[in-house]
Amino acid sequence: xxxxxxxxxxxxxxxxxxxxxxxxxxxxxxxxxxxxxxxxxxxxxxxxxxxxxxxxxxxx
Numbered sequence: 001x002x003x004x005x006x007x008x009x010x011x012x013x014x015x016x017x018x019x020x021x022x023x024x025x026x027x028x029x030x031x032x033x034x035x036x037x038x039x040x041x042x043x044x045x046x047x048x049x050x051x052x053x054x055x056x057x058x059x060x
Contacts, residue, residue: 006054009047013039019055021048 004014006022013019021034035049036058045055 006056007045008054009045011045011055013041013043013045015057016040018058019045020058021053022056023050023053 007013007019016039018036018038020036021031023031031053035046037046037055039045048054
C-alpha cells in the first residue's frame with residue numbers, strides 16, 4: 001500500500017517534505033495564499049486555515 005495523499009491537522013507526516021493546504025474546490029477556484037509548512041517524518045500537521053482544507057505534499 002502507498003501513503004495517503006491528503007492529511008488532516010494533527011496527523012503525523014509520513015515523510016520529510018513541504019506540505020501545502022489544499023481544499024475541496026481548489027481545482028476550480030484555487031486557493032489564495034495557501035499555508036505551506038516543512039515537516040520532518042513523524043511531526044504533526046498544524047491547524048488548517050478552515051475546516052474544509054487538508055494538507056498534501058508539494059510536488060518534487
